[in-house]
Amino acid sequence: MRKGTFMELCDLLSPALRRMNTKMRAALTVEKQVAIALWKLATPDSYRSVGNQFGVGKSTVGAAVMQVAHAIKDLLISRVVTLGNVQVIVDGFAAVGFPNCGGAIDETHIPILAPEHQAGEYRNPKGYFSIVLQALVDHKGRFTNFNVGWPGKVHDARIFRNSGLFQKL
Secondary structure: OOHHHHHHHHHHHHHHHOOOOOOOOOOOOHHHHHHHHHHHHHOOOOHHHHHHHHOOOHHHHHHHHHHHHHHHHHHOHHHHOOOOOHHHHHHHHHHOOOOOOOOEEEEEEEEOOOOOOOHHHHEOOOOOEEEEEEEEEOOOOOEEEEEEEEEOOOOHHHHHHOOHHHHHO
16 A cells, blocks of 8 residues: 555544543554554454554554444445446446446355354355355446345345345345
8 A cells, every 4th residue: 555545544534543642551643553454454464463563462453453444434435335326337337248237246255263152153155154245346346335244154145135235226
């Protein structure tokens, strides 16, 4: 990621991530929180390893990842992931040989550690524990809708029927 992009991301997320210093300790800067979260999400490193990289504890890494993820969800997702102009999308698919198509939808399983309770609900048909991500993309491969968090055992049709996309359609 370029420095300018990183700084813009930090500026956009700062309303949700800015913290006050206390008498006990100095708050992490927005830039450090975002850097920690991006590093953890982009690498297979453990929380301890990421913490060592940034000079913080592993619980701080976990908190930063969650806070940045919530900030992205609350402040950015609706700006970036949007259905947009449906006619432009339909025309774009028609131009590449898929007439009357408003998007391409699919699901993928994101591997997770087995939860202590209801582990069977998260075991997918391939035998590993996961949560499901359903995504819709336009003719250029840009995300226009997504739904994530269903246990791996849940069927694709049920996820779709309970999605915000289904309600909109």
